[in-house]
Amino acid sequence: xxxxxxxxxxxxxxRFPAAAVTGAxxxxxxxxxxxxxxxxxxxxxxxxxxxxxGVPADALADRIEAEGVAVxxxxxxxxxxxxxxxxxxxxxxxxxTAAVDDEAxxxxxxxxxxxxxxxxxxxxxxxxxxxxxxxxxxxxxxQVTTASLLTALIAAGCAAxxxxxxxxxxxxxxxxxxxxxxxxxxxxxxxxxxxxxxxWLDATFDRAKEYAYYAGLALGAAxxxxxxxxLALGAMVLQTCRHVVDFSFNExxxxxxANTSPTAALSDKLDSVGWTVWARRMIVLPIGERxxxxxxxxxxxxxxxxxxxxxxxxxxxxxxxxxxxxxxxxTRKARRTDxxxxxxxxxxxxxxxxxxxxRTLGRSMPARAYSAPLWAVIAAAVLLAGxxxxxxxxxxxxxxxxxxxxxxxxxxxAHPLKGPLDWLVPPVFRAAEYGIVLxxxxxxxxxxxxxxxxxxxxxxxxHHYDTVYRIRGGTxxxxxxxxxxxxxxxxxxxxxTAAAALWHGRGxxxxxxxxxxxxxxxxxxxxxxxxxxxxAPAVHDETxxxx
Numbered sequence: 001x002x003x004x005x006x007x008x009x010x011x012x013x014x015r016f017p018a019a020a021v022t023g024a025x026x027x028x029x030x031x032x033x034x035x036x037x038x039x040x041x042x043x044x045x046x047x048x049x050x051x052x053x054g055v056p057a058d059a060l061a062d063r064i065e066a067e068g069v070a071v072x073x074x075x076x077x078x079x080x081x082x083x084x085x086x087x088x089x090x091x092x093x094x095x096x097t098a099a100v101d102d103e104a105x106x107x108x109x110x111x112x113x114x115x116x117x118x119x120x121x122x123x124x125x126x127x128x129x130x131x132x133x134x135x136x137x138x139x140x141x142x143q144v145t146t147a148s149l150l151t152a153l154i155a156a157g158c159a160a161x162x163x164x165x166x167x168x169x170x171x172x173x174x175x176x177x178x179x180x181x182x183x184x185x186x187x188x189x190x191x192x193x194x195x196x197x198x199x200w201l202d203a204t205f206d207r208a209k210e211y212a213y214y215a216g217l218a219l220g221a222a223x224x225x226x227x228x229x230x231l232a233l234g235a236m237v238l239q240t241c242r243h244v245v246d247f248s249f250n251e252x253x254x255x256x257x258a259n260t261s262p263t264a265a266l267s268d269k270l271d272s273v274g275w276t277v278w279a280r281r282m283i284v285l286p287i288g289e290r291x292x293x294x295x296x297x298x299x300x301x302x303x304x305x306x307x308x309x310x311x312x313x314x315x316x317x318x319x320x321x322x323x324x325x326x327x328x329x330x331t332r333k334a335r336r337t338d339x340x341x342x343x344x345x346x347x348x349x350x351x352x353x354x355x356x357x358x359r360t361l362g363r364s365m366p367a368r369a370y371s372a373p374l375w376a377v378i379a380a381a382v383l384l385a386g387x388x389x390x391x392x393x394x395x396x397x398x399x400x401x402x403x404x405x406x407x408x409x410x411x412x413x414a415h416p417l418k419g420p421l422d423w424l425v426p427p428v429f430r431a432a433e434y435g436i437v438l439x440x441x442x443x444x445x446x447x448x449x450x451x452x453x454x455x456x457x458x459x460x461x462x463h464h465y466d467t468v469y470r471i472r473g474g475t476x477x478x479x480x481x482x483x484x485x486x487x488x489x490x491x492x493x494x495x496x497t498a499a500a501a502l503w504h505g506r507g508x509x510x511x512x513x514x515x516x517x518x519x520x521x522x523x524x525x526x527x528x529x530x531x532x533x534x535x536a537p538a539v540h541d542e543t544x545x546x547x
Contacts, residue, residue: 001093002080003102009074010081012192016072020061023083031069038063079105107132110190117278118288123182130179131186141188145201148180152209156216159298162223170216171299177209178291200531203469204462206287211236211458213294214307218451221303229450230442231307233457237434238311240461242318244347244427247468249325251343252336252423285317329420336418344417346467346477347426351488353403354410361407362414372412373424379408380432383493387436387500393443394500394508402497405432406490430464433489437512440500444508452512459520460492466527482526486519 010021017031027035041063042055065071080097084090110131111124134144155173158166184202188194218232282289293313297306350358365371383405387393392401412425434457441453463486467477477483487495492515499511 001084002082002097005102005106006076006079006081008192015194018064018069019072021081023057025057025061031064034064034067034069106190110186116286116288117282118292119182123179127179127182128186130183131190134187135191141184141193142198142201144180144184144187145205148177148184149205149209151180152177153212156212159216160219162220168299171295174213174291174295197531204465207465215454217303217306226304228304228307229454233438233450233454235307235310236457237438238314241427241431242314244430245322248344248347248423248426252340253334254340255337283317284321285313341416341418343471344422344426345413346471348413348429349483349489350413351491352484353406354488354490357407357410358414362411365411365414367415369419370421372417372419373421375408375412376425376428379405379412380428382408383432384435388439393440396501398497399501402494405493409490429489433493436493437496440496446505446508448509449512452509456512456516459516463523482522485522
């Protein structure tokens with residue numbers, strides 16, 4: 001007896017091999033062998049259907065959990081699920097059930113428990129009702145996700161017109177796209193419609209929408225005679241590097257032991273003071289605040305102003321979050337696991353050149369606490385300093401520096417990444433690779449080089465995001481053949497610097513475009529094959545951490 005939604009939470013959520021509440025148990029195919037053994041043990045080897053029906057669900061849940069099957073027991077909160085033993089208990093259960101509005105609880109639980117200020121107070125109060133409206137009409141989260149993408153693409157198209165009415169329409173449509181973006185997750189939680197494909201669509205479409213909008217703003221500015229492609233690409237580079245910092249830090253500390261520090265304790269103390277929670281969430285410029293800022297500035301100002309403000313805000317947020325995480329890492333005594341070290345190695349995205357340097361020169365270097373990030377920073381400095389500061393962009397000296405970058409990058413990942421700051425290695429590599437593409441395109445006189453570089457970085461960034469989502473799903477990184485086929489971060493850096501040395505003018509633009517198209521074809525086809533056909537788990541972000 002109890003609320004219907006209590007049974008929904010336990011019996012219809014596909015993300016877990018088994019789930020239970022008082023008096024009810026469900027098992028997915030992977031847990032049914034354990035369930036059959038539990039029935040045999042509790043009802044006897046010659047069990048009849050009647051005998052099996054008499055086995056309590058709670059006893060079955062305990063039995064299969066003892067076999068090592070993870071049994072999800074949802075937190076019901078004020079919802080009721082009980083098996084009354086007598087009339088008095090039955091009456092009490094009925095009274096407790098009647099005292100709680102099942103539908104109101106279901107609506108509240110559709111919203112993430114932790115989210116940004118703008119989303120919490122300006123979107124979720126009504127988007128949850130949009131989610132319920134969609135559920136009652138049989139719409140799926142994937143359909144709402146697709147509608148959000150299409151709305152954002154239309155917004156990008158409006159921005160690309162370069163007119164004031166187009167910019168205003170773009171801002172309005174971007175907010176509408178964000179409302180739908182919140183609605184799809186709330187619909188999934190409201191109706192418990194989780195899926196592997198849905199997790200992939202939700203995660204990747206957010207990035208696709210934002211970066212397509214950047215491109216639309218750049219096209220619109222170009223129509224008005226203002227070239228802001230370098231700013232658009234810089235915003236994409238900065239935003240992607242911020243995300244890689246988040247992912248790397250979280251993966252490094254996901255299952256670390258002794259994972260405490262004075263800095264973390266201070267953060268928890270600040271979270272106990274109401275206003276500081278919202279202030280700290282807004283400082284990091286999460287997706288809600290960021291999109292609202294972009295939308296308002298698009299409608300009222302120019303694309304150049306949008307990107308300048310966005311770059312300043314994101315740079316401040318990046319410094320704030322990275323500094324805090326560095327302090328935590330230096331003051332905590334965490335012992336990282338082999339799984340975390342492998343995740344960081346996968347996020348590093350090392351190709352054949354770095355692997356060769358790792359196996360030869362790297363293994364002869366001693367492994368010290370801070371050697372990996374130090375070698376990574378040296379590698380990035382070697383790659384970027386000459387072309388961007390030394391004036392040798394587009395020369396063979398820059399190519400030699402890119403080869404040196406590959407060697408130093410291999411040394412950085414030669415040993416397991418278990419040091420306090422080893423989580424900085426992947427974001428340093430991302431900044432170096434994206435930065436050299438941006439720098440060479442900006443410094444070249446090739447027409448169309450910056451838009452082509454934008455496409456190349458977008459294709460590579462998709463690969464890096466896809467790697468993150470696979471690791472989060474517990475399936476590991478993309479296949480090694482794919483990483484080798486697209487060169488790894490160091491191979492692509494060598495290829496781009498070589499292209500800049502070989503071809504000048506339009507030839508460099510063509511080279512960037514061909515490289516972007518090839519990477520897109522390989523990465524996207526393998527990614528779609530994996531997420532559509534593989535048995536990867538449905539991973540939905542329930543933490544509400546800003547994106």
